[in-house]
Amino acid sequence: MSERAFTDAALALAVAAENGSSLCPSFLNALPVTHAAISTLGAPFGSETICASDGQAARLDELQIDFGAGPCWDALRTRTPVVDADLQEPTESGWPLLRGVLRDAGVRSLYAFPMAIGELNVGAVDLYATTPAALSPMLIARASALADLAATHVLRKVLHRLPAVDDNTDSATYSRREVHQATGMIIAQLGLKAEDAQDILNAHAFALGRSVRDVAADIVARRITFAPDGTIDGD
Structure with missing residues (x-):
């Protein structure tokens, strides 16, 4: 994908919160993938799909949430991208059942990128392709940068739905x-x-x-x- 496509995707993510647009199309436009989904995972915000590019992506994302295992969980746990370039190849991954479901769904490659801000875990970006392909180091870096941009907007979206944090309104202890x-x-x-x-x-x-x-x-x-x-x- 071109540098221009990456720049346009980053700009779209930067204004997504203001115009209410989905975060997922940016990943499809900037990377050689077919499906994209973004979710929060585990504490403190719970596990929930925030956006999906299509019904297939939404279903695959929900499967990982239901299983409590998969590339998105591994990516967030290790704070590193997870790249499986060919699901037909044998692997020692901890989610063999999920790999079978993904293959049956026509997915041949998957990529997961963690979303975290400081020490705060937010979730992960899941990307799927229908052809086997390894992402180049440049594309991995670009996808990681887009995931970092998405993390801030996902965090803001989730916070706006949470009950207000007790801010000691009646206390004069803090200004x-x-x-x-x-x-x-x-x-x-x-x-x-x-x-x-x-x-x-x-x-x-x-x-x-x-x-x-x-x-x-x-x-x-x-x-x-x-x-x-x-x-x-x-x-």
């Missing part, structure tokens, strides 16, 4: 100013936009079971810091 300061520090540490930094703050508080103001106070006091390599110190 809302600290929330703004903490958001600014996350922007500086991770190079994010303000909206994305706020989502990271909310998600981290939710994952810890703490209030946003509580976590913000720790960030301002540098008891919690977000490193560019994805690690979070001070939890």
